[in-house]
Each structure stands twice: as C-alpha cells, then as structure tokens.
Amino acid sequence: MNLKEMDVEQLKAEAETIRKTLIDVVSTNGGHLAPNLGVVELTLALHKVFDSPKDKILFDVGHQSYVHKLLTGREGRFHTLRKLGGIGPFMDPGESDHDPFITGHAGSALSAACGLAVGDEKSKVISIVGDASISNGHSLEALNNIGGKVKNLIVVLNDNEMSIGENVGSLSKFFGKLMVTKTYMNIKDEVTQLINRGKIGSKLTGVLKRAEHSVKHFLAPLSISEDLGFKYIGVIDGHNLEELIETFERAKEIEGPVFVHIKTNKGKGYAYAEENQEKFHGISPFDADTGRAKSSGDSYSKIFGDTFYEMARKDERVMAISAGMVKGTGLSRAFEAFPERTFDVGITEGHAVTFAGGLAASGKKPYVAIYSTFMQRAYGQLIHDISLQNLPVRFIVDRAGIVGADGKTHQGIYDIGFFTGIPNFTVVAPTTCRELEEILEFSTGDISGPMVIRIPRASCFYLEEDKSLTYGKWKKLYEEEPGKGRKNLFIATGSMLQELLAVKPQLEERGIEVDIVSAAFISPMDTEFLLGEASKYNEIFVLEEGYSKSSFGTSVVEFFNENGILKKIHKISLDTGRIPHGERGELMEIYGLRGESLIKRIEGCLDA
Numbered sequence: 001m002n003l004k005e006m007d008v009e010q011l012k013a014e015a016e017t018i019r020k021t022l023i024d025v026v027s028t029n030g031g032h033l034a035p036n037l038g039v040v041e042l043t044l045a046l047h048k049v050f051d052s053p054k055d056k057i058l059f060d061v062g063h064q065s066y067v068h069k070l071l072t073g074r075e076g077r078f079h080t081l082r083k084l085g086g087i088g089p090f091m092d093p094g095e096s097d098h099d100p101f102i103t104g105h106a107g108s109a110l111s112a113a114c115g116l117a118v119g120d121e122k123s124k125v126i127s128i129v130g131d132a133s134i135s136n137g138h139s140l141e142a143l144n145n146i147g148g149k150v151k152n153l154i155v156v157l158n159d160n161e162m163s164i165g166e167n168v169g170s171l172s173k174f175f176g177k178l179m180v181t182k183t184y185m186n187i188k189d190e191v192t193q194l195i196n197r198g199k200i201g202s203k204l205t206g207v208l209k210r211a212e213h214s215v216k217h218f219l220a221p222l223s224i225s226e227d228l229g230f231k232y233i234g235v236i237d238g239h240n241l242e243e244l245i246e247t248f249e250r251a252k253e254i255e256g257p258v259f260v261h262i263k264t265n266k267g268k269g270y271a272y273a274e275e276n277q278e279k280f281h282g283i284s285p286f287d288a289d290t291g292r293a294k295s296s297g298d299s300y301s302k303i304f305g306d307t308f309y310e311m312a313r314k315d316e317r318v319m320a321i322s323a324g325m326v327k328g329t330g331l332s333r334a335f336e337a338f339p340e341r342t343f344d345v346g347i348t349e350g351h352a353v354t355f356a357g358g359l360a361a362s363g364k365k366p367y368v369a370i371y372s373t374f375m376q377r378a379y380g381q382l383i384h385d386i387s388l389q390n391l392p393v394r395f396i397v398d399r400a401g402i403v404g405a406d407g408k409t410h411q412g413i414y415d416i417g418f419f420t421g422i423p424n425f426t427v428v429a430p431t432t433c434r435e436l437e438e439i440l441e442f443s444t445g446d447i448s449g450p451m452v453i454r455i456p457r458a459s460c461f462y463l464e465e466d467k468s469l470t471y472g473k474w475k476k477l478y479e480e481e482p483g484k485g486r487k488n489l490f491i492a493t494g495s496m497l498q499e500l501l502a503v504k505p506q507l508e509e510r511g512i513e514v515d516i517v518s519a520a521f522i523s524p525m526d527t528e529f530l531l532g533e534a535s536k537y538n539e540i541f542v543l544e545e546g547y548s549k550s551s552f553g554t555s556v557v558e559f560f561n562e563n564g565i566l567k568k569i570h571k572i573s574l575d576t577g578r579i580p581h582g583e584r585g586e587l588m589e590i591y592g593l594r595g596e597s598l599i600k601r602i603e604g605c606l607d608a
C-alpha cells in the first residue's frame with residue numbers, strides 16, 4: 001500500500017517491518033544500525049507529509065538514510081547494502097532521484113540544503129541533522145546563512161543525545177537547552193492569547209511582555225526562533241507518529257525557515273543497540289540473536305591506541321585529541337586513563353588541528369588522531385597554523401587508503417598528496433605494526449616539526465625478521481647486488497609491502513625478479529638510496545595505497561627528474577578518486593593493488 005494512504009496504525013505496523021529489515025540486513029552486511037533504528041518514525045512521517053523527490057529530503061552524513069532508501073524504491077535491493085555494486089552507505093544522487101545531494105561527511109547537509117532551497121523556491125527542502133553534527137562548524141556557517149532568509153527550508157534536529165559515542169561540548173548543551181524553550185513557548189502563547197483577547201489594560205500588557213522577555217532569556221538566553229531567525233517547533237517525541245505527522249504538516253504551511261527539534265532514541269526497538277548505542281552506531285556483521293559481532297585480529301588502530309596509552313603513562317606532556325572518533329582511532333583506553341590530557345573536541349577537524357597547534361606552541365606533545373578522509377576538512381589549518389610555524393604536532397592519519405564499505409566519500413586516498421604538498425611535514429606510512437610502534441616511540445622525542453603517521457583500516461601485518469627503523473631511511477629486503485642481472489626494484493610504502501610480499505612468489509615464478517625496499521618514510525625520502533643503489537635498476541615500481549596524482553610515486557619521479565636521472569618509474573597506486581563501496585579486499589583487487597590483478601599490472605608495466 002502507498003504510504004500516503006496509510007493511517008497511523010498501518011504506519012506503526014510498517015515501522016515494525018522496517019526495523020526487522022534493518023536488523024536482518026545490517027546483521028548480515030554490517031552498517032549503521034542504531035542511527036537508523038532511531039529515525040524510523042521520523043522518516044515515515046516525513047514521507048507521509050512531503051512529496052519526495054519534488055520536495056527534497058536530505059540527511060546529514062546520510063548514515064541514517066536507510067529508512068529513506070527503503071521508502072524510495074530501493075527496498076528490493078536493500079539486501080545489497082554496502083556491498084560492491086549494491087545500495088550505498090550514504091545519500092547519493094547517482095543512486096536515486098530521491099537523494100538530492102551527496103552526503104558522508106558530517107555538517108555539509110545544511111549548506112547543500114540552503115543551496116537547493118534557494119535554487120528551487122517551488123519545493124520544500126527538509127534537512128535532517130544530528131545533535132552532534134549540528135555543532136560542526138560547517139552546520140553553524142549554514143545556519144548563519146539560512147536564518148531569517150530561506151523560506152522553503154525546514155531544519156530537523158534529530159536529537160538523540162549521542163554522537164558516535166557520548167556527545168560532547170558546550171554547543172551540544174546549548175541545543176539540549178532548546179528543550180527549555182518549550183516551557184517558554186507555552187508561557188509566550190498564553191501571554192499572547194491574553195493580550196489578543198484584550199482582557200488586560202495597556203499597562204499590564206507592557207509588564208507581561210517584559211516578563212515574557214525575561215522568562216525567555218532566563219530559560220534560554222539565546223532562542224533559535226527569535227535570535228537566529230527560525231520558526232521553532234519542539235520538542236517533539238520522535239517515536240510518536242501522530243505528533244510527528246502533525247508537526248510536519250504544520251511546518252509545511254509555515255513560511256520558514258523552520259527549525260523542528262525532535263527527540264529520538266538511538267537504537268530504538270532493538271535492545272542490544274539501545275543498551276550499547278556506541279557499538280551499534282556502525283557495526284560489522286553480527287549475530288542478531290546475541291548482538292555479538294565477530295572479532296578480528298588486532299588492527300593498526302588498536303596498536304596505536306595501546307602504544308599511545310604507554311607513551312602517555314611515561315610522559316606527562318603527551319596528549320591526545322580526537323574529533324569525535326575516540327573508539328574508532330583506538331583511543332578509548334587512554335581517554336579513560338588520562339581524562340585531563342585527552343580531548344574529544346567533537347566533529348571539528350579544523351579546530352582539532354589548530355588546538356593541537358596551540359598545545360605544541362605551549363611545549364606539549366599533542367597527537368591528533370583523525371581519519372584520512374576527515375582530515376580533508378582541516379587542510380587550511382594544516383598549512384596556516386601548523387606548517388607555517390613548523391609546529392611539532394603528531395598526526396595519526398587513520399583509515400588511510402581504501403576503507404571498504406563506507407565508499408567514495410570515506411576512502412582515505414588523498415592524504416599522501418596533501419601532506420607531501422605542504423612544506424615541513426614528515427610523512428611516515430609504517431609497513432608493519434612493529435614499525436608503527438617504533439615510529440610512535442620515536443615521535444615522543446623532541447621532534448622539530450609536524451609528523452604524520454598514516455595507518456590503514458586493516459589487521460596488523462608483521463615481518464618475521466624486521467630490522468629497526470632509522471629516520472628517513474628505507475630498508476632493503478634483498479641480498480643480491482643490483483646491476484648484476486637484477487633489473488626490477490619495488491619501493492613499497494605502508495600496506496603495500498604486505499600486498500607485494502604476498503605476490504612475490506608468483507611474480508618470480510613468472511620470471512620477474514623482485515627486489516623490494518620497504519619505505520616507511522614517504523617524506524623525507526631516502527635520497528641516498530635513490531641516488532645510489534636505486535639508480536642502477538632498469539625498472540622502478542613505487543607502490544602505495546593512495547591516489548596516483550600527487551603521490552609518493554610522483555615524488556620519486558620528481559626526484560629523479562631534478563637529479564637528471566632518466567628512469568622508467570611505474571606508479572602502482574589508485575588511478576581514480578571514485579572508489580565505490582565494497583569489501584576492502586575486493587576493492588584492492590579490482591583497483592590493481594592486490595593478488596592476481598597486482599601481478600597483471602606489474603607484468604603490463606614490464607611489457608609496455
């Protein structure tokens with residue numbers, strides 16, 4: 001039956017069916033379960049009242065847009081969620097006309113919605129933003145622009161009092177306080193009615209108006225409705241379909257911008273997710289009956305978190321900053337143990353970087369752990385605040401390379417380019433977890449400038465016989481003399497050492513000599529090695545899990561060029577910036593960085 005024709009009881013039954021589908025599919029494929037369980041009624045009510053795609057419904061981040069996908073013709077393919085070629089993780093106009101704009105990074109939706117609303121005044125634009133994402137600078141800049149101006153825009157604050165973990169910061173308290181304005185709104189309504197009925201004299205009217213004003217400022221010193229230029233409706237129970245539908249019908253008729261404040265419960269309807277909202281924010285496949293996820297081996301993030309904990313224990317100047325990703329970056333233990341030296345600054349990557357700069361300028365040893373893709377948000381700060389002052393901030397760039405099911409908005413493939421393109425940064429991509437520990441240990445010393453340590457979304461790799469790292473030096477993993485019949489040199493950084501070693505036997509079986517150098521240091525490069533031993537090889541391969549333009553490979557090419565050495569350099573990296581969602585392993589294979597396709601690619605280079 002068409003949603004528009006359903007009565008409330010039928011919609012409630014539909015909500016139950018949707019919750020079951022969400023649990024079934026996400027327990028099999030992994031994904032963002034708790035955020036979606038929390039917005040089932042909210043999304044049903046939006047689609048009941050508004051006419052998508054004529055009216056544009058845009059979820060910020062889009063990790064909670066699964067219900068919207070189910071209601072807009074994608075239910076038949078929903079079992080393919082986050083799989084290669086299947087339904088995507090966030091909103092994407094390439095996937096459906098009902099997704100008016102791409103999302104994935106927090107805070108962008110309000111700006112996009114502002115543009116969509118101004119660009120098409122005939123439609124209503126409804127943008128749903130979470131209580132953590134609304135305090136992101138991007139969202140605040142948009143609110144600043146929308147307030148008092150954009151009449152066909154409705155902002156829905158989905159307030160579940162959670163980010164991935166606990167929601168942090170004073171702005172989150174401010175938005176929480178808007179609830180208090182409900183009391184104020186009730187008082188205001190009563191005052192207005194009394195005045196309008198003409199039951200009171202003009203003197204008393206003045207007194208009441210002043211009292212109403214003081215009550216407002218006592219209860220909510222800044223009101224979203226009057227001070228920021230929105231018509232405010234709230235607080236609405238986000239699981240009460242009648243109330244939601246009535247609210248949206250009201251909001252639809254009002255000349256906006258309208259701000260609707262909705263309270264929801266993250267994980268609603270699935271006890272395990274309600275009890276552990278952080279775990280079920282984004283989860284890998286799990287057993288729906290027990291709520292237990294399959295465990296995997298130690299990740300690079302875990303090794304970082306454990307090593308950082310030890311470093312912080314030994315050195316009081318060591319500090320950590322996370323932009324809303326404490327658990328994902330492995331830092332939970334350190335945050336619990338050292339609350340006075342660890343800072344979750346919320347979804348504010350730009351601020352996190354400059355805040356760390358300030359700490360470094362005060363003689364502290366800040367470690368900023370941010371996913372590669374979200375680090376893109378802080379490019380200006382990296383140049384203006386860190387590079388120009390050469391501040392010794394340590395950056396842990398997590399999820400560097402292909403991340404898998406989070407798809408094209410989340411692939412961490414540009415950081416090598418943007419960090420090597422800024423002066424003063426040391427850029428290190430450990431090739432094993434032992435190297436990660438070593439470089440972290442090194443970084444606690446009094447380093448002279450900013451240092452980046454890039455780690456993949458992968459389980460740890462170790463070499464049986466691993467030599468120690470020396471700053472700026474690469475490690476030869478071969479014995480033979482170059483030039484004596486040995487023609488091919490492979491310089492592998494980060495995760496690509498493991499990939500290359502895995503195919504080395506097959507390459508050799510096919511008659512391809514494989515001399516490997518493990519190159520944790522992307523910048524500075526081992527120039528002594530490049531000028532000496534490397535220059536004796538005929539073919540040089542540079543392997544990295546990153547975008548090929550402006551890459552480690554590019555740096556090697558430039559270096560040979562600048563030194564007048566003519567070499568055939570093959571860049572084994574990602575030739576496209578549009579890598580879709582799928583499993584990391586299969587994407588590595590498809591894009592020529594793993595297994596048989598890596599072998600073919602190398603053979604192709606040698607044949608050319």
Ligand SMILES: Cc1ncc(C[n+]2csc(CCOP(=O)(O)OP(=O)(O)O)c2C)c(N)n1
Binds near residue numbers: 131158347349
């Ligand atoms: C720029 C950026 N930084 C970090 C993230 C990771 N992230 C995704 S959802 C999320 C929390 C969002 O919380 P909220 O907006 O309250 O939505 P909820 O999940 O509670 O519905 C974070 C930190 C992101 N997507 N984008």
Ligand SMILES: CC(=O)[C@@H](O)[C@H](O)COP(=O)(O)O
Binds near residue numbers: 164282328399457
């Ligand atoms: C939506 C979002 O941006 C995060 O929830 C992200 O999906 C987390 O990724 P990990 O699962 O790799 O921590």
Ligand SMILES: [Mg+2]
Binds near residue numbers: 132158162
């Ligand atoms: Mg939230």
